[in-house]
Amino acid sequence: MIKIDSLRIELAGFTLQDIDLSIQDGEFFTLLGPTGAGKTLVLEAIAGVTPITSGRIWVKGRDITHLSPEQRGIGIVYQDYALFPHLSVLENITYGLRYHKADLQASRKWIKKLMAQLGLQALSQRSIRHLSGGEKQRVALARALAVNPSVLLLDEPLSALDPNFREEIREVLKKLHQRLETTFLMVTHDFAEALFLSERTAVLNRGNIEQVGRISEVFRHPATLFVAEFMGMKNIFPAIFKDTKALVENVGLDLEVPPGIHKGLLAIRPEDIIIRKKKFSGNGMNAFQGKVLDVIDRGPYNDVSVRIGDVIFSAMLGKNDLFELDLRNGKDVHISIPASAIHVLKNQDISNSDTG
Amino acid sequence: MKTKRKIDPFFWIAAFSSFTVVVFILFPLIEMVVQPSFQDLKETIQDPDVVRSIWLSIYTSGLAALISFVIGTPFAYLLARKNFWGKRLVESIVDLPIMIPHPVVGIAILGLAGKNHWLGNLMQQVGIHIMGTVTGIVTVLTFVGLPFYINTVKTGFEAIPVRLENVSRSLGASLTGTFFRVTFPLAWRSMLVGIIMCCARAISEFGAIVIVAYHPMIAPVMIYERFTAYGLKYSQPVAVWLIVVCLVLFLLLRIFSMPKEKRA
Numbered sequence: 001m002i003k004i005d006s007l008r009i010e011l012a013g014f015t016l017q018d019i020d021l022s023i024q025d026g027e028f029f030t031l032l033g034p035t036g037a038g039k040t041l042v043l044e045a046i047a048g049v050t051p052i053t054s055g056r057i058w059v060k061g062r063d064i065t066h067l068s069p070e071q072r073g074i075g076i077v078y079q080d081y082a083l084f085p086h087l088s089v090l091e092n093i094t095y096g097l098r099y100h101k102a103d104l105q106a107s108r109k110w111i112k113k114l115m116a117q118l119g120l121q122a123l124s125q126r127s128i129r130h131l132s133g134g135e136k137q138r139v140a141l142a143r144a145l146a147v148n149p150s151v152l153l154l155d156e157p158l159s160a161l162d163p164n165f166r167e168e169i170r171e172v173l174k175k176l177h178q179r180l181e182t183t184f185l186m187v188t189h190d191f192a193e194a195l196f197l198s199e200r201t202a203v204l205n206r207g208n209i210e211q212v213g214r215i216s217e218v219f220r221h222p223a224t225l226f227v228a229e230f231m232g233m234k235n236i237f238p239a240i241f242k243d244t245k246a247l248v249e250n251v252g253l254d255l256e257v258p259p260g261i262h263k264g265l266l267a268i269r270p271e272d273i274i275i276r277k278k279k280f281s282g283n284g285m286n287a288f289q290g291k292v293l294d295v296i297d298r299g300p301y302n303d304v305s306v307r308i309g310d311v312i313f314s315a316m317l318g319k320n321d322l323f324e325l326d327l328r329n330g331k332d333v334h335i336s337i338p339a340s341a342i343h344v345l346k347n348q349d350i351s352n353s354d355t356g
Numbered sequence: 357m358k359t360k361r362k363i364d365p366f367f368w369i370a371a372f373s374s375f376t377v378v379v380f381i382l383f384p385l386i387e388m389v390v391q392p393s394f395q396d397l398k399e400t401i402q403d404p405d406v407v408r409s410i411w412l413s414i415y416t417s418g419l420a421a422l423i424s425f426v427i428g429t430p431f432a433y434l435l436a437r438k439n440f441w442g443k444r445l446v447e448s449i450v451d452l453p454i455m456i457p458h459p460v461v462g463i464a465i466l467g468l469a470g471k472n473h474w475l476g477n478l479m480q481q482v483g484i485h486i487m488g489t490v491t492g493i494v495t496v497l498t499f500v501g502l503p504f505y506i507n508t509v510k511t512g513f514e515a516i517p518v519r520l521e522n523v524s525r526s527l528g529a530s531l532t533g534t535f536f537r538v539t540f541p542l543a544w545r546s547m548l549v550g551i552i553m554c555c556a557r558a559i560s561e562f563g564a565i566v567i568v569a570y571h572p573m574i575a576p577v578m579i580y581e582r583f584t585a586y587g588l589k590y591s592q593p594v595a596v597w598l599i600v601v602c603l604v605l606f607l608l609l610r611i612f613s614m615p616k617e618k619r620a
Contacts, residue, residue, distance in 0.1 A: 049522040069525035070533075076526045082519040086541045095537075099528025147527055 001025055002046065002151060002183060007055035009041055016041050016207040019055065023200075028177050028184040030194040030215070033204035034230065039187040042204070043153045046185070047076050060150055070099065075144030075182075079156040081136040083128045089139050090124040096147040111146050117179075118142050118172065134165030138172065145182070154186040158193060173197060191231055195219060203227045211347075223347040228267045234314040235268040236345075246342065249310040253286050253337065259344040272341035273315035275304065276334045277325060286337040292327050306335055313337075385599070392593040400593035406578065410598055413575040414605070416490060417558035420497035421551045424505035429547065432506045433539070436513035454503050458563025461499060465492075466568055492569040500561050501554035508553050512546020513539070548613040552606055559602055 007019035016038040023029045031039040044050035046057060048069035056065045064072050083092050093115065097107055115121050118138045128136065137157060144152055157173065158166045174197060177184050188194055194201050195215055202212040203226075211223040222228035228236055237248045240263055246253045248266070274280060281287035290308040302322050304315045313335070317327070325333070392400075400406050435447065453461065469476040469486035479486070486492040516539060524534040562576040570577060575598045583591035 044522070047522065047526055049525065068530075069522065070528045070530055072526070074526055076523055078519050078523070080517070080519070082517060082523045084520060084524075084538055095524070096527030096529070099533075143523075143527070149526075 001058070001060065002185065003058040004042075004046070005056045005058075007042070007045060007057065008053045009038075009045060009050065010053045011041075014038065014041075014207060019209060021202055021209070021212065023183060023185060025060070026181050026183055027200065028186070028198045030198040030201045031185070031187045031204055032189070032191055032194050032201050032218075032230070034189055036206075037204040038207040039189075039204050040155055043076070043155055043185065043187050046151070047074050047153055048072050049076075073147075073149050074151045074153060075147065075149035076153045077137070077140045077144050077155065077157050079160045081133075081140045081160075083136055083139055083143070085128060087128070088124070089120060089126050089128060089131070092128060092139055093120070093124075093142045093146050095143060100147045107146070110148070111142075114142050114145055117176075132165065133161045134168050137161060137165070137169050141172065141176065145176070145180070149182060151183045151185060154184060156187055156189070158188070158190075170196060191219065203230060205230075221343050222267065223345065225265060225345055225348045228265075228343075228345060232269070233267040233343075234270045235273070236265055237267075237311065239264065239266045239344075241344070244339075246344075251288070251309040251311045253342055254284070254339045255342055255344070256284065256339045259346065261344070261346065265345040265348050267343045267345060268313070268337060268341055270303070270314045270316040272338060273306075273313055274336040274338075275306065275315055275317065275321070275325060275327070276336065279334045280336045284339040286339060286342075288335045288337075290333055290335045292329055292331045292333055294329060295322070295327055306333065308335060388592055389596050389599065392589075392596055396589075396593045397596060401597055405573075406594055406597065409573045409575045409578040409594075410601055412490070412493075412572055413559055413598065414601065416493045416497055416574060417501070417555045419494045420501045420558045421505065421554040423494070423498045424502045424554045425547065425551060428502055428505045428550075429509060432509040432550075433513050433535070435506070436510045437518065450503050450506055452503075453500050458500070458561065459567055462496065462564035462567030465496060465499065465564070469568075486568060488569050488571055490569075490572060493565060493572075493574060496564045496568050497558035497561055500564065501558040504557045505550040505554040508550035509543070509547055512543045512550070515546070516542045545613045545615070548609060552609045552613070556602075556606065559598075 002021070002023040004019055004021040007016065009016040014036075019042060031042055033039050041050060045052050046059075048064070048067060052065070056063060058064065059072065059074065064074075084095065087095065093111060097104070097111075100107065112121075115124065118141060120135075120138055120142055123131065123135060123139075128139065131139065141157075154173070158169055161169060170193065173184070173186075177197075184198075186194075186197065198215050200213060201215045201218055203210045203218060205226045211218055211227045218227065219231050222231050222233060225236060239246045239248045239253075241247075241255075241259050241261060243258050244255045246255055246259075246266055253266075279287060288308045290306040290313075293305045293307055293312060294303075296303040300319075302317050302319070304317050304322075304327060306313050306315060315335075317325075327333070435443070435450075456464075466487065467473065469479065469492070471477055471480065476486070484491060486495060520538050520542070521534050524538045525531070529537060560576070562580065565574060566577060566580070573581065575594065579591045579594050579598070582594060
């Protein structure tokens, strides 16, 4: 288990603070957040390559806060691969072996297996200069895993790759994690990546953790305005609550459970708003009549804005739906919003949020 | 139909300035090199004093570079990798020898080495003499050459991503192991260039040397002496030989420091 307790790092013009995390053994955990949120700093603090101001870090019950990086047994894979340019593929992968001599025979066997799994045998004598991005990242993974680290830190491992390699390495990461007992901790700014790979996530913003939880939970039920926006929620409105009713301007909505607060923000994912030609209601469904204001082509999908009462909602529709519904600006439509899709941002203090 | 492309005036300005600079540097040197007759050159190089002073120049400069390499490398690494309070000040101190007039350097070193100073006194008691010795020459040359070595190598270290070192340490290598297995193999070329810069600066030193150690005579001092005592004609052949030897040495080092692919 990785346990981080009140970690604080002060750098010129940036403070990472109140970082408390526990990550289970063998888990695939992601640190999500925009550029500059401090994700990489958390990673480098765990690796021991950046000085921390205060706080403690444990790995498998061992306090590693004051250990040097080489004593921690934690592997790291960077976005830019950080391969040693003066060494061949094999020399890169076996770099750490001499420091883990316990069983050289077993280590060699393990490396052979690892290289086979990652499809690197044919490249072993190559110079790393002539490898593709995907190959480089596979070498970097093999190098880090060669010494059997208890934790593997991944710093945006997919970001520098071309889209086809990105998919390849994403699969590789998933398979490796399933096969190994190593804990994977990945930093990313792409919630789709996190959703595909990880079980749990922590969302960081400006040096603070905004929310920790199961990735599906964070995705469906963001706790703060920042997380909601980061996870792609679009319909975020101030609302007044009473029991299971919510009032946004002059639009009343039924909620699934009483939010327990009087005033706050609610949020609805654009893909949860259903647009039909005919009225579509039922249990737990908020049904309205509305008007299409705008349709924007986004390639694989379309952004559709609709007006219900005084409120403008954003919906997301696939090509087929759009064609079938024959949506045009000004068209009257039926709109349904499931009560279960309406989410209240309980942790968001609305006094300092500016949603207009 | 072909349209004639208009050449931007900047092209002519750049061409003119390049030409001026190259001529300004090369013309006096070429003139000096071709003026002495072959006979003069032959006689000069057969003069044991000349050979001795050129050799002295080269090996004292080489020693200065070696010392710079030993004490300057860790320091350059520190400057490249760590941020600490007062770093700017330390960097300015390193640059001081570049700015100070050369005779002032000589006077400063002599002031320390003299009997009137406790350090000079101490050094003389253990048998280290600065005034008029090879030790003195090497001291002066190290003083003036060190900044060139440190600045060059610092830039070289800065060009190596710190992430490579981070990865090395995460794989189990200590700071020292990382330096010798990752940093050094990637930085040795910049160290060689640093040595060249340091040597080049050291070989050209004159002002500080005449104050600290006129004798034994290094080549620039000999050239100066022959010029004042016998005139231009007598000093030129020595200068030519110094230039030729340095040129060959630096060329060799340059070729050696080039990446393999470019060497051909």
